[in-house]
Amino acid sequence: MKTKEEILKSFPKNPDYIIEILHALQDNNPYNYLTPEDIKLCAEYLDLPVSYVEGVASFYSMFSLKPRGRYVIRLCDSPPCHLVGSESLLEYLEKKLKIKVGETTPDRLFTLELTSCLGVCAVAPAMMINDEVYGNLTFEKIDKILEEKRGNL
Amino acid sequence: MPERAHILLCAGAACISAGEESFKSALERELKEAGIYDEVKIIETGCFGTCDLGPVMAIYPEGTFYVKLKPQDAKEIVNEHLLKGRIVERLLVKEPEQKQALPTINDLPFFKNQVRIALRNVGFIDPLNIEEYIARDGYSALAKVLTQMSPEDVISEVKKSGLRGRGGAGFPTGLKWELGRKASGTEKYVVCNADEGDPGAFMDRSIMEGDPHSVIEGMLIGGYAIGAKKGFVYIRAEYPLAIKRLTSALEQARNYGLLGDNILGTDFSFDIEIRIGAGAFVCGEETALIASIEGKRGMPRPRPPFPVNSGLWGKPTVINNVETWANIPPIIINGADWFASYGTEKSKGTKVFALAGKINMTGLIEVPMGITLREVVYNIGGGIPNGKKFKAVQIGGPAGGCIPAEYLDTPIDYESITALGAIMGSGGLIVMDEDNCMVDVAKFFLSFTQDESCGKCVPCRVGTKRMLEILDKITKGEGTEEDLVELEQLAYTVRNTSLCGLGKGAPNPVLTTLKYFRDEYLAHIRDKKCPAKVCTALIHYEVIREECRKCSICFRNCPVGAIYKDEDGTYVIDQSKCTKCGICFQVCPFKAIKKE
């Protein structure tokens, strides 16, 4: 893992890199979120007010200001997925993980979120876990994927 | 030793998510086992477009097209096809009606009826190999522009081609470039809008994954034409694979000196940077996109000034979307007249559409403008599955509209689609059949835009919310006819007064469904019925006493214990407990449960 200073230094000291920097800081955190310290360091590095950086971080849905799980599950909730049953998958995931959308499992392994279209509509319903996209989802397939992720630890 | 076969394996996001990688390793293993690994070449390409058949591959020179591949199929393909030259019939595409297997990629009506310009290389070359792009005339448009054409020549060629912005609004590309060239200032920018957020649209992703160099070359030519030295690609974070492929293509282009200083030995210098979004749909709007590249909250601002005069950091900026950029190199090589020979009078060339929803062949197609919706849905898309009836097609994403069956023969071009109340948009086509409730569809699209509203202007932030509340009421059977009047008024207000395209387009699904499917709204309001049997509050399940064989399957599967046995052993649903989940309806082996 890189130190926060190393991450910051890999970007030019230019305010328009703020989103890239926030992505990098968030990806570096095992719990996939931006800590108050991250926000402060980023503000100092770019010479911006902390409120400005927090404003940007809170605007974009992919940034989180509270801890998330190691794996962020983003279930696609756009119309093509909706038409083929993403709603029942959401219920299934909620039941299986025993959490609601936006929450994290107590073991801090999974966070459940919804996302806008992942652009793989032909294999709908789909979801993304961190950077990986899974299509043609069924209850059984979800079971298998979650098991795999658990086994990865 | 030359290879005796090229295996083109689709490595688009859809095929990857359907298991392309594990198939590939199985294939490699089998090839090694059979001792012919060095005789064939595996090329991972971009999206073929037949995404619902994935993972897919084509084996050349024959062009045999295999679909729905599983790792366990690899052995048979190697032993039968590659060793013995026998086609593996069971892995071919079957025509939905004839059940006849189609051996080669060119036999498929899906491919036969397409004209691929923007997608010319997608699914045919290795996107990670710049030399394959060069072999297919890649970067020769750039060479031609830099050595034989003045920036004005380039602009007039693009103007003459009639190319219009493929991102949605259809602004003439050549004119935009001309305004950019004439805008005062020495520092100018070109931007590629790759924030493809419309649900159901994935052509830009596919181009970036399958042919990233065509976007780079298009931007280089645009940069030369308007006098920019720098370009940005703004790409959404939901597309990690496209980001990866584009990043590596940029690196290659830089290594080959096709980006950087003094390109191809001329005094033209240009470079491109990628900027990644972070999950905000509104950033596809150009002023919001600019704010986001500048590192701000991605909120739109009123226009004018237009970005072409005051864009990134207040400098003149030409913004085009991915598909538009990918069309530029062929226009330069083959000429404006060639491009303009496709399409209609006002909409030239081709358009890429993403077919999704209730259609046999979902995926990506490129067709000449002016083709009818019927040809797309039936000839290319193979019609509606399970013998159901076509009801409507939502065109243009959440800002578009629903077009009903009576307009199936409308030619697809910017003007005709707009006249029906929809928009061309980025080209998402979501097909709906008789089982879809149009009120529910309108509600769903509106809830999407409502959710993605950035909150800056009142009509969009509050207006869409009020509209959504009314729709919610109607789907619950609590709506009145006055609600319909108010809904319509609100829709017009939001459309006319919102700040940016997101708000202006948000009411379109509601307005078009009100226009074409008013009777469905009225059925929800007057009869408290959902004709398509979708809105849960308006349907109920009942056991048909005469059909019930007392097998108890419904009883055992009901998750809420709403089914009980009456005196003679027949099962009955307690309506006060029923949550209308539909499980009993699905599990009953005797079709003894009715849904009304």
Added chain:
Amino acid sequence: MKKLTLEDLKKIKEKTQAELEMRSPEGKDKIVVHMGTCGIAAGARETLLAILDEIEKRGLKNVVVTQAGCIGLCEYEPLISVQKVGGPKVLYKYVTPEKARKIIAQHVVNGQVVSEDVLSTE
């Protein structure tokens, strides 16, 4: 890597174009090697490799080589068929690697059917 010149661009194009030829089989001469179990047992693989090698040596661009299964004439294996654009399909019998090279030189390149090895002509 040094910067590309217009000349380099052309060279890369020509070189890679040849490699991509395989993916557009229309309008080309076709050689089909029959590779059923019988053909393979009779040495069809060696024949195939010789054909590919000869094509590369001669720099032939307008030829595609494919494989097909057994056509029931197992006693004549290895069998290959050659069809020039616009010409008839000629089936050759007992095609050893040496014969294959001769067929390419005489039939594919010069258009003269190697009559002593012909089994049938369609």
